[in-house]
Amino acid sequence: MMLCEECPQNPACQNCLAALRAGAGQKVIPARTVRVKLDSGEVASAELRAICRTAIGLFCHEQKLSDRVEVELASDFRIIGNAFQGIHDVPYYVLDIEKVLRREEVLGRLLMEEFLQWHHSAEKQPTDMLAELKEPEDERHRLIKEELQKLSILRQVQSIYLYVMENGDIRPIGAQRTEELMEGDMRRVALEAIKSGTSVREQLVSSDGSKMYEMYASPLPDQTCGLALIDVTEAIAEERRRQQKEWDMYKQVLGAVTQDKLVLLTDAELTVLAEDGLKLATVLIQSAEDLAFLRTECRRIMDALQVEEKRKFQYVVAVNEAATNTLKHGTGGTVTIHLASAENTVRVIVHDHGNGILLEELPRATLRQGYSSKHSLGVGFHAMLQFCDRVCLGTSPSGTRLILECMIG
Amino acid sequence: MDFQATETNGQATLYFAGELDMAVGDKVGNLLREYGERNGSVTVDFRDVTFVDSSGIGNLFFTTKDLLALGKRVEIINVREEIMDILHVLGFAEALGITVN
Numbered sequence: 236m237m238l239c240e241e242c243p244q245n246p247a248c249q250n251c252l253a254a255l256r257a258g259a260g261q262k263v264i265p266a267r268t269v270r271v272k273l274d275s276g277e278v279a280s281a282e283l284r285a286i287c288r289t290a291i292g293l294f295c296h297e298q299k300l301s302d303r304v305e306v307e308l309a310s311d312f313r314i315i316g317n318a319f320q321g322i323h324d325v326p327y328y329v330l331d332i333e334k335v336l337r338r339e340e341v342l343g344r345l346l347m348e349e350f351l352q353w354h355h356s357a358e359k360q361p362t363d364m365l366a367e368l369k370e371p372e373d374e375r376h377r378l379i380k381e382e383l384q385k386l387s388i389l390r391q392v393q394s395i396y397l398y399v400m401e402n403g404d405i406r407p408i409g410a411q412r413t414e415e416l417m418e419g420d421m422r423r424v425a426l427e428a429i430k431s432g433t434s435v436r437e438q439l440v441s442s443d444g445s446k447m448y449e450m451y452a453s454p455l456p457d458q459t460c461g462l463a464l465i466d467v468t469e470a471i472a473e474e475r476r477r478q479q480k481e482w483d484m485y486k487q488v489l490g491a492v493t494q495d496k497l498v499l500l501t502d503a504e505l506t507v508l509a510e511d512g513l514k515l516a517t518v519l520i521q522s523a524e525d526l527a528f529l530r531t532e533c534r535r536i537m538d539a540l541q542v543e544e545k546r547k548f549q550y551v552v553a554v555n556e557a558a559t560n561t562l563k564h565g566t567g568g569t570v571t572i573h574l575a576s577a578e579n580t581v582r583v584i585v586h587d588h589g590n591g592i593l594l595e596e597l598p599r600a601t602l603r604q605g606y607s608s609k610h611s612l613g614v615g616f617h618a619m620l621q622f623c624d625r626v627c628l629g630t631s632p633s634g635t636r637l638i639l640e641c642m643i644g
Numbered sequence: 645m646d647f648q649a650t651e652t653n654g655q656a657t658l659y660f661a662g663e664l665d666m667a668v669g670d671k672v673g674n675l676l677r678e679y680g681e682r683n684g685s686v687t688v689d690f691r692d693v694t695f696v697d698s699s700g701i702g703n704l705f706f707t708t709k710d711l712l713a714l715g716k717r718v719e720i721i722n723v724r725e726e727i728m729d730i731l732h733v734l735g736f737a738e739a740l741g742i743t744v745n
Contacts, residue, residue, distance in 0.1 A: 523667035530663070530695070548726050555697050559666050563699070614734055615698040621733045 251285040251292045254321030254329050260287030261347075263354065266294070270307040273298060283308070284327070288344045292321060293328045300328040311338045312353060314345065378455055396464040399455075400425040405462070413464055416442045421450065425460035428452035439464070447471055485594055489601065496620050497601060498627045505629040505636050509584050512575040520558045521567045529558055529570055533583070536572055540581065542643050549622035550581070550641045556615035557585040557637045565589030568634075579644030580624070585637045591630040601628070645671065646692075649679055656683040661692035664700035673703030680711040680718065691722035696730050708740055720744045 252260045266282040285292035300318035307313050313336045321329035335342045397408040405418045420439050428435040434453045449465040486499040515536050518529045530551050537547040561568035568587035575582045592600050601616045619626050627638040645668040646661040656679040680686045708718045723744055737744040
């Protein structure tokens, strides 16, 4: 039975799996260090050694596991269940799964595919990564490790490069090192950390621009400085993909709900439209008094284009609403009136330099009808959608651009 | 925005002329409140109102709502067709349940 102490190095041993008392289990190779929280509130470290859909096997020297136990594989991956000793005389425990908390979901079973995906992904514990380093430098190593554990981003990273700066020299701890060109930046940040006596964090880009790093410098008591360079390239790329997906979804929903009258555009797309055709007028909106002049300019241009009276009136209302919003939600903006090149379309571009509209706020900001509060943006937006042929919207932290189109043909 | 008012036996008539936008919205709302609070009934004459937007009319909306809650009667009359279209799109009369004609 003591063979389990050797697990998983002994591939022939099946004791940990047998103790789960369920079929289709498998060993976790390499065993993963997990955090175990007991009902009493005590916390221990354990090794996750075997899994199946209904139970998991834990090797734990630090605590006797019994009753209700919560096992944290990652901050967003936890397993809760009842634990009991799985093999006599060995600190190997079986946890019958009660529920699995994975991201936003709560499940009654462990999904093997989900687990394996997590297990084979880069979601390593920082301590695991550090354990791979040979000859850790004792106290320094421990201090850097402590600092690293504060960073939640570590759960998504691919690689961590550890360095220490001593007497102005930067040298790696362990075998892994990143490109030498970055060492100048490392030295600068390390000196800053030593001088200030506190940890310093900075983002760095590799010389060819292909890699992004989160650099973390932590001064150590002996006037040296521990540095961790965390490769966050993939984590950032993944976040960008997620944001793009979310943006596409909002674009589709807003288009569908407004019969494609409201179009969400990227900055580049808006710029193409904004530069198209002939610019006829520019009006700066800095106070409510400027709105009357904007309306006059709009009417003058629409009259010259012989736009029918009712159409002109309603379009001026829409333009006025967009310009008013720059004052309501910011400090004003710029309105330019264009005649589009080949589409018989008047195009008014309203640009403010506010903080932009958050993506999740867009439906409420643009689709709400009627008065709901004194600060409602929706009521004016509803008028724009009613009185224009198309409204294009782009928003970013540097401001919001609205393009209001009116067909005059 | 020009303004005139008459008051007879608890009935006030407010007459506005010009463009009702963000620049004058506060003023219009304050006038309606002032006359509404000291009369039982207020008629707002829109015959010479040539433009409205959501901000300008917004002050009128919230003041009217307050007056209705106090049991006052508010009516808007002589609204031009094009202005009526705007009020309709903004959901002005529907939300207040008042007569606009």
